[in-house]
Amino acid sequence: xxxxxxxxxxxxxxxGIGRIVSAHGDYYRMVCNEAEGAIxxxxxxxxxxxxxxxxxxxxxxxxxxxxxxxxxxxxxRFRHNAHGESQITEVLPRFSHFGRRDxxxxxxxxxxxxxxxxxxxxxxxxxxxxxxxVLRFLDLAADMGEAEAxxxxxxxxxxxxxxxxxxxxxxxxxxxxxxxxxxxxxxxxGLEEVAGYAQPGxxxxxxxxxxxxxxxxVNRLAGEELQATCEIQEWSGRGRHTTTVRELVMLPSGAxxxxxxxxxxxxxVGEFELMQAKGESTHRRRK
Ligand SMILES: Nc1nc2c(ncn2[C@@H]2O[C@H](COP(=O)(O)OP(=O)(O)OP(=O)(O)O)[C@@H](O)[C@H]2O)c(=O)[nH]1
Ligand SMILES: [Mg+2]
Numbered sequence: 001x002x003x004x005x006x007x008x009x010x011x012x013x014x015x016g017i018g019r020i021v022s023a024h025g026d027y028y029r030m031v032c033n034e035a036e037g038a039i040x041x042x043x044x045x046x047x048x049x050x051x052x053x054x055x056x057x058x059x060x061x062x063x064x065x066x067x068x069x070x071x072x073x074x075x076x077r078f079r080h081n082a083h084g085e086s087q088i089t090e091v092l093p094r095f096s097h098f099g100r101r102d103x104x105x106x107x108x109x110x111x112x113x114x115x116x117x118x119x120x121x122x123x124x125x126x127x128x129x130x131x132x133x134v135l136r137f138l139d140l141a142a143d144m145g146e147a148e149a150x151x152x153x154x155x156x157x158x159x160x161x162x163x164x165x166x167x168x169x170x171x172x173x174x175x176x177x178x179x180x181x182x183x184x185x186x187x188x189x190g191l192e193e194v195a196g197y198a199q200p201g202x203x204x205x206x207x208x209x210x211x212x213x214x215x216x217x218v219n220r221l222a223g224e225e226l227q228a229t230c231e232i233q234e235w236s237g238r239g240r241h242t243t244t245v246r247e248l249v250m251l252p253s254g255a256x257x258x259x260x261x262x263x264x265x266x267x268x269v270g271e272f273e274l275m276q277a278k279g280e281s282t283h284r285r286r287k
Contacts, residue, residue: 002033008115008201008256009075018088019115020074021248028070028088030078041078041086043069072246073114073203073258096145098205100263113205113246113258118148118197121178122208122217124155125166126237131173137207138177149178150197154213157184185213185220194221200254210262211239218259221251227259 007019018032018041029038048069070076070091077090094114113119121137123129134151141149151174153167163182171180183190197204198221206214215227226249230242243261250256 003031004033006201006254007031007250008203010201016077016079017092018076018078018086019248020070020072020076022245023070023072024245028076030076030086030088032078032086039086041076041088044081044087044089047087047089068111071111071114072248073116073205075115094145096147098141098144098207100140112207112260112263116147116203116205116258118150118202118204119144120150120152120194120204120206120208122152122154122206122212122214124212124237125153125159125163126155126232128209128211128237129166131170133209134170135173138174142177151178151180152183152190152194152217153180154183154185154208154217156182156189157187183217185216191220195253198251198253198255198257203248203256203258205258205260207260208262209239210241211237212262214262215243215259218249218257221253221257222249223252 002013004017004019005013009017009019013033015034016032018030020028020030021038022029026043028041028043030041031038068091070088074094075092076088077092078086078088081087096114096116096119097111098113098116098119099109099111119141121134121141123134138149138151141147151170153163153170156163159166167180167182174180181190181193183194185191194204194217206217208214211230211232213229215229218227219225219229227247228242230240232239239262241262243259246258246260248256248258
């Protein structure tokens with residue numbers, strides 16, 4: 001099996017196909033069959049000329065917008081220029097896409113993860129717990145493409161006296177939209193079930209508020225401290241936005257995880273006002 005196939009490529013293998021493992025402005029770390037390990041690649045400027053316009057005009061469920069910038073998890077076409085630089089010329093069609101309305105309202109949508117098989121919507125049962133937020137994530141996930149959504153209730157070890165009906169209530173609210181899975185990276189609850197999704201060549205995406213334990217779960221599945229983690233603020237139960245770059249991590253099982261930075265607002269277009277009305281944080285005001 002070639003490198004790009006190990007990284008989830010399921011079509012005919014050709015030269016010049018890469019997968020983005022992290023994005024840093026116009027530079028990307030990318031894996032491909034032409035090199036050992038991740039290499040640095042750059043967007044070929046002329047190929048992405050219409051990028052800004054396309055970004056602005058794309059709705060959150062856009063999967064095949066050819067001139068969109070690559071993001072972590074994307075499969076891309078690249079070639080070497082005369083100086084030996086790897087230049088990305090095309091973003092290949094995405095089989096799944098999860099995005100939200102951009103809270104800064106500069107653009108209409110913000111892509112959070114692409115080309116994943118399972119989307120883990122993660123929430124911890126502390127004072128920041130919100131069934132409504134889980135439902136908003138699932139609403140956005142409804143048209144994500146060829147992928148399945150799972151709701152992971154993390155830090156179950158903190159609920160010493162049972163879950164007080166929290167899981168039942170959440171399951172009722174979620175209905176058939178997703179499986180609700182209790183998980184703890186500390187005492188191992190649910191890890192076998194999560195590992196069941198982590199099959200070779202499959203990609204999991206972890207999304208949810210800061211501090212819910214996304215990176216800790218990545219580390220637990222990896223069996224080593226690949227991702228930085230940080231304690232949450234005691235007074236608010238919220239995290240400190242420790243993960244700042246979306247990263248595709250290869251696990252020992254041969255599955256990959258896209259670890260994403262924590263987010264708070266998760267509205268569809270038109271929901272921004274609803275969140276403001278409910279007194280939820282929207283950070284920056286829309287013009
Ligand atoms: N009790 C308990 N604490 C956990 C568990 N998982 C994570 N934590 C703690 O929660 C805090 C936040 O964990 P992170 O993994 O950094 O959270 P994150 O979701 O990656 O946060 P961002 O990167 O900011 O989005 C850390 O102090 C972890 O040790 C768990 O299963 N049980
Ligand atoms: Mg993190």
